[in-house]
Amino acid sequence: MFSHNRRKLLQASGVLLAAGAFPLSLRAQLAAPRVVVIGGGFAGATLAKYVRMWNPKIQVTLIEPNPTHVSCILSNLVMTGAMAMTDITIRYDNLRTKYGVTIVADRAIGIDPVNRKVSTQNGTVIPYDKLVLAPGIDFDAIPGLDPAVVPHAWQAGPQTLALKGLVQSVPAGGTFLMSIPKAPYRCPPGPYERACLVADTLLRNRRAGKVIVLDANTDVVAEPHTFHTAFQTTYASVIEYHPSTTVDSVDWANKTINTNWGPIRVDAANIIPGQRAGKVVASAGLLGRDPATRWASVNPLNYESTLVPNVHVIGDSQGTGQPKSGHMANSEAKVCADALIRYFAGEAPDPAPMTNSACYSPITAKTASWLTVVFGYDAATGLMKPVPNTLAEAPSPSSEHYKDMFGWAKNLFADSFS
Ligand SMILES: Cc1cc2nc3c(=O)[nH]c(=O)nc-3n(C[C@H](O)[C@H](O)[C@H](O)COP(=O)(O)OP(=O)(O)OC[C@H]3O[C@@H](n4cnc5c(N)ncnc54)[C@H](O)[C@@H]3O)c2cc1C
CATH class of the missing domain: 3.50.50.60 (FAD/NAD(P)-binding domain)
Structure with a gap:
């Protein structure tokens, strides 16, 4: 080298x-x-x-x-x-x-x-x-939002456990709302993955009510095929997806999220602020x-x-x-x-440096999807650009991908910290 x-x-x-x-x-x-x-x-x-x-x-x-x-x-x-x-x-x-x-x-x-x-x-x-x-x-501040009360859990740690508790607290038939900030944000497929897993948890615990997903973007930002399919089939009875929707403020005393199309009353919420x-x-x-x-x-x-x-x-x-x-x-x-x-x-x-990325997304308790891309330096513009034909998502979620996810994560953790 x-x-x-x-x-x-x-x-x-x-x-x-x-x-x-x-x-x-x-x-x-x-x-x-x-x-x-x-x-x-x-x-x-x-x-x-x-x-x-x-x-x-x-x-x-x-x-x-x-x-x-x-x-x-x-x-x-x-x-x-x-x-x-x-x-x-x-x-x-x-x-x-x-x-x-x-x-x-x-x-x-x-x-x-x-x-x-x-x-x-x-x-x-x-x-x-x-x-x-x-x-x-x-994170951006959202009027009325206190992440200690309504955790974003977009930085893992105590908020991850707080979010786990919130999902468990949703009453039978209740409403869980989550919001996705405008891109770019950390982990493009991550919020959609979370929506699927909250819906899966509610369904498995036979408490299914609604998971309302408010997306500040005009469409699903990553793995559109995978997530649209999951929202419209596996979770059609639970997930309501609303693109181009922003959270303007939070009135948690009344468990109300104020959006650009009006207030929504919820039982639990996970607001992921802009980054x-x-x-x-x-x-x-x-x-x-x-x-x-x-x-x-x-x-x-x-x-x-x-x-x-x-x-x-x-x-x-x-x-x-x-x-x-x-x-x-x-x-x-x-x-x-x-x-x-x-x-x-x-x-x-x-x-001529090259970089790459992979994200694995669990879609249900037993299946996962993946997304990958390679970037290369473009000397003409001085920018990193996706290398043609390298942006790919899994054709469909599977239990094989779910297993592979743990091997990929183990390697990444070891390569970074060990
Ligand atoms: C739910 C979820 C799922 C994800 N899934 C994937 C995935 O499948 N694949 C993938 O590749 N990525 C995934 N990500 C994204 C990934 O976690 C982040 O992109 C990654 O953590 C970014 O690394 P970083 O080192 O830039 O920041 P961080 O991991 O946030 O590290 C920043 C560090 O800096 C420290 N720090 C901050 N300020 C200071 C300061 N002033 N002085 C000293 N230290 C400071 C912090 O304590 C922290 O330890 C996911 C993220 C989320 C939220």
Whole structure:
């Protein structure tokens, strides 16, 4: 992967990176380069692991406030009771012990891009040569919505269990409402998968009333064939799907959701708000001045911010148009790790990176579907674009796919964290 001959030549000539198209700070030329990563989800953990695995001379510090990562992937199966929280809770031990990543249990609160320093909530200041932000997503506020009372569960953790309790609380013949935000949001098929699983749970518990799905988009965003079929056949008696419908406010005292076509009274609700890059991306000035900008603009060759040099953004926070999935976050992290290693060796990034994504969606308690796509760099536009004929969804949900889902997730978890 690296041009070792070229690196040796440069080292021998004593001019390692002193000049040229990829200038390094003097410190980075003399001492071990320092990469600091903010956020230990699928993006940040993969990046930390792969930089260390591919070049152990680079110091990597991962700043993450939580002692473990709770995966959103498969979390809808915790909601149904098919899996336990422990099944989706991943430890950081391997990053530390196998790869020598320094883990700082803290929250990053400020970035000084001029002096290349990150400050944390506990008052630590951590210097970097290259900074990688992988803080996931932040949520829009909806008037009257308190996620502690009406959980979105779009960040797995305590809200996943709260949602499980809510689904169980729906009375016989009652109404469960869920809302889907405008794309782009985390995990394009995820909300439709959740609608199916809530309907399946209600049917299996013989409590079926209604699952009202309000979609801010004009149509199903991902796997339209799979989900339209599921809504119109398997769940025709339960799911009511309403496209182009937004939640304007919530009046939970009266269990009423106010939408663009009027109020709806419900027994339980799961409102998934609109999404944007993790807070620290905005506070670092990576969104620019336009308040409508939601995701960090980056160069997809190395994920470096187009606004702030030496700061890179990967995972759900980046705005390249690639799907916001854990699989894609893992893929972007490897492209970024490779580009950072090349940078420290005085080399240009790979000029033709490719990434890919897969999402498995349980449709019933025993069947699942899948969605996959490959992206490639288009030099003419400087954008990542879907490679023709790679966007595919399973022809129909099956028990085979359901089994495959666990093998795929196990591999992705291990490749990112172990
Ligand atoms: C129900 C559901 C199902 C899904 N299914 C799939 C699927 O089948 N396939 C798939 O590929 N993806 C799936 N996803 C999407 C996937 O979970 C996300 O795309 C993925 O988690 C994004 O990874 P990330 O590292 O960008 O963000 P995250 O996983 O959210 O990680 C961000 C990390 O940053 C930390 N952080 C935030 N701010 C700071 C700060 N200031 N300082 C330090 N740390 C900070 C957070 O604590 C967190 O650990 C699903 C999501 C949901 C909700």
